[in-house]
Amino acid sequence: MGKVLMKGNEAIAEAAIRAGCLNYFAYPITPQSEVAEYLSRRMPEVGGVFLQGESEVAVSYMIFGAAAAGARVFTTSSSPGISLMSEGISYIIGAQCPAVFVNIMRGGPGLGGILPSQADYNQATKGIGHGDGRLLVLAPASVQEAVEMVMTAFPLAEKYRNPVMVLGDGLIGQMMEPVEFPDHLKTEPSNKDDWATTGMDNRKSNKRNLVRSLYLDPVQLNENNLILKRKYEQMKKEEVRFEAYHTDSRYKLLIVSYGTMSRVCKTAIDMLAEEGIEVGLIRPLTVFPFPEEAVFEAAAREGCKAVLSVEMSMGQMIEDIERSVRGACPVHWYGKCGGEVPTPEEVIEAVKQLI
């Protein structure tokens, strides 16, 4: 199959089906409602399930139920909807179930706006729900990358028995770009008989599986949380992904940026290079685990005088950058947080103020 021109939201929907996910529960919200619209039509065609919940809270427990029963399952929402789902996500993490959540971010706080934003960074990478849980978070910068990350998210969720989030923004959802659905990213759901409530019919042992997040015994709860901690440490070792752009130049300034914003930064970097101003870019593809070493090494490179975090938020990723840079050079912020995507010209101006 060749390239097709697709809207990000529709491509995300199709990618999940191509990845072998036949269960989708959702509640519509702009700017990602086309995912539900597409799957309401497409899921019945492929023998899958589309069900609209009565709220995002209900959806998060539909996801929990399906995941606990061993099914590949996913949902999509946007910022306020993800906040509502965060309760269920916390339970899913505690119960160690795999599931995929897509957040097509819009401006906040509260209802905010419907235009692109990256202001759920902290929520996604640090504070999703209560308790000691985390998500593995992938951040696409194009429709094609959104497709690949959605397809990759399912086996990753199963590898860690932990929810994975694909963190896009309104522009990724609304934009049309050519996409392909790579066959090599199609995977078979893993066998979950050793822990999920898959029924006793084909089970080899008579052991009953119990999926739960409730541990009233503090020793047991501590043990369960240490298992989670070990998984997050393993993610930090095995799953860090990033792209380095223009870092073979003698740059004086390093930009760290992800998602839609990073594309604008690439154009700004190309335009600056034509003026003889060299700027490097580290683009995290995973925002948790964060590419700490790559950011540190790029910031500590001889000649690099400053780091600029460019994000569509008031400055959230900057804390991860500062932690990674470990004082090697000063870290600054530029961005907008009301739904406008900064232009390359605005990024260039922010760069020029620093050099």
Next chain:
Amino acid sequence: MQSEVMFAGFGGQGILLIGKILAHTAMEEGYEVAWIPSYGPEMRGGTAYCTVVISDRPIGSPIIKNPLHLVAMNRPSLEKFAPTVKPQGVILVNSSLIDIDCGRQDVDQLKVPVVDIAQKLGNPRAANIVALAAFVARSKIVPIDSLKRCVEHEFQKKAKLIPLNLKAVDEGVKAAG
């Protein structure tokens, strides 16, 4: 080499659709493309616009402050976006609805009464396709025969509209001179 085309007009004029057809045509021609809609809280009767970026390299910023070309289907869009167009670009003015000029000496202004032309073809709703074809013919951004194939593809589920829209392409090309 990168070109950006902004399509702008009222909601309901088929602005987003002609942007999509151009993006599809350019993709079929082997270019990198991105179609970026305006999706703010502006709906029925309001303005609608989209930008199509066509490039021979991977596309960086999808946010375009200064497009190379503009297809303006109503007066507010022309007034708002004509000043942003890069020098040497094409500005198509839907002269059926717009009674002013673009006010630029450094661009190629093409005035086409696209609604009147579509009306003569029997359906004013084909005005967007007339405008797209006239713009493509003048800017030579993609080949006309490739555009025709993509117009056909777009209407394949409403096949009875294909002859009308192919005629609209021909009339648009003619109007571009």
